[in-house]
Amino acid sequence: MQNWLEIILIALAGIAGGAVNALAGGGTLITFPMLTAIGIPAVAANVTNTVALVPGYLGATLAQSKDLQGQKRRLWLFIPAGIIGGLAGGVLLLITGERTFRILVPFLILLASGLLAAMKPLRGWLQRRSGQNSSNPEMTAWAAPLVCLAAVYGGYFGAGLSVIILAVLGLLVSDNFTRLNALKQFIAFSVNVAAAVFFLFSGKVVWLAALITAAGALLGGALGGRLAGRIHPDSLRRVVVIIGVIVSVIYFLRL
Numbered sequence: 001m002q003n004w005l006e007i008i009l010i011a012l013a014g015i016a017g018g019a020v021n022a023l024a025g026g027g028t029l030i031t032f033p034m035l036t037a038i039g040i041p042a043v044a045a046n047v048t049n050t051v052a053l054v055p056g057y058l059g060a061t062l063a064q065s066k067d068l069q070g071q072k073r074r075l076w077l078f079i080p081a082g083i084i085g086g087l088a089g090g091v092l093l094l095i096t097g098e099r100t101f102r103i104l105v106p107f108l109i110l111l112a113s114g115l116l117a118a119m120k121p122l123r124g125w126l127q128r129r130s131g132q133n134s135s136n137p138e139m140t141a142w143a144a145p146l147v148c149l150a151a152v153y154g155g156y157f158g159a160g161l162s163v164i165i166l167a168v169l170g171l172l173v174s175d176n177f178t179r180l181n182a183l184k185q186f187i188a189f190s191v192n193v194a195a196a197v198f199f200l201f202s203g204k205v206v207w208l209a210a211l212i213t214a215a216g217a218l219l220g221g222a223l224g225g226r227l228a229g230r231i232h233p234d235s236l237r238r239v240v241v242i243i244g245v246i247v248s249v250i251y252f253l254r255l
Contacts, residue, residue, distance in 0.1 A: 006038040010209055014052070014216020015223070021056060022224025023233050026116045026240040028053070028159035029109060031213055033247045040206055042102045043093065047204040050090075050158060051196045052213035056221055057189040067182035074140065074173070074183055081148040082187045086194030089155020094202055096156075106251035108157045113244030115160030120234055122163065126170040126177045143172035147187060154188065155195035162188050 013034035017027030028049060035045035068075065093101065146168045154161035166184045173180060199205060 007208075007212060009034060009038060010212045011216045014213040015220035017213075018056060018217030018220025018222075019224035019227070020220075020236065020240055021060075021217070022221045023227065023231055023236050025119060025162060026112070026159065026237065026244070027056075027217065027220075029112060029116070029240055029244040029247065031217070032159070033109075035206075035209060035213070036105075038209075040209060041098055042105055043096070043098050044204045044206055046093065046101070046157065047199045047202060048206045048210045049213065050155075050192060051199055051205050052210040052217065053158070054192055054196050055214050056217045057185075057192045059218070059221060061185050061189040064182035064185050067179050068186060071179065071183055075186065077140065077144050078147050078183070078187050079190045081144045082151045082154075082190040083194040085148040085151020086155035086191035087198055089152040089157075089191075090195040090198040090202075091155075092152065093156050094204070102251075103255060106248040106255070109159070109244055109248040109251065112157070112159030113241045113248065115163040116237060116244065117241045119163050119237065122167055122170065123177065126166065126180060139172045139174070143168055146172070151187075151191040151194075154191040155198075158192065158195075161191060 013031050017031040019027075020030060021027035031052070032045055032049045035049060036042055040048065096104070147165060150161060150164040150168060153164065162184055165187050166180065169180045169184055173183075175183075
């Protein structure tokens with residue numbers, strides 16, 4: 001980061017990403033490409049983005065905390081799985097190295113775009129199952145290793161993590177959508193925090209970019225909350241998916 005233009009671009013990307021996350025999800029598909037576009041190496045950009053997103057995850061988690069009542073057993077089961085997976089994904093990212101990660105980036109962005117596109121049908125499926133209000137203990141236990149695997153992906157890259165976790169919970173944990181969504185949010189927060197804390201000691205965090213992105217994301221989240229009644233989330237989600245596909249194509253062409 002060498003000039004004010006780059007700082008402004010990062011701030012705008014953070015605001016846009018925060019607003020998108022508040023309205024539809026998928027803000028990483030905006031913030032991560034911007035960090036690499038200004039010249040930050042891909043691994044450092046991913047690490048920086050993960051650290052910058054912690055405040056946004058915290059805000060979303062606190063906003064849904066009331067829906068976690070009665071889910072203490074699930075939290076004790078899934079949070080350790082999320083932390084272990086997040087740490088493993090972070091370690092895997094740093095072991096991968098810059099060259100290999102740059103090769104994987106377009107595939108990861110394309111995967112994240114596909115997951116985001118699947119969010120609406122997944123939500124519909126979960127809501128159709130919401131009549132089941134009791135959890136099967138055996139199936140819940142089976143969900144823990146799958147949550148851990150999803151967390152590895154989250155610690156490694158992160159975009160689309162919430163969709164994967166929600167799919168696992170919807171498949172194996174019987175409850176209504178609102179409570180599963182709150183549980184998902186808390187698990188995603190634990191994954192992000194675990195990876196971010198690990199990255200603090202990696203020497204890869206570009207702190208100025210992280211602080212600017214975080215501040216922009218917080219502002220964007222507040223703006224997104226105010227616009228929630230004016231912009232249809234599905235329309236915005238389609239735009240973000242298209243942006244993600246375009247960005248992945250650009251990265252493919254650079255390989």
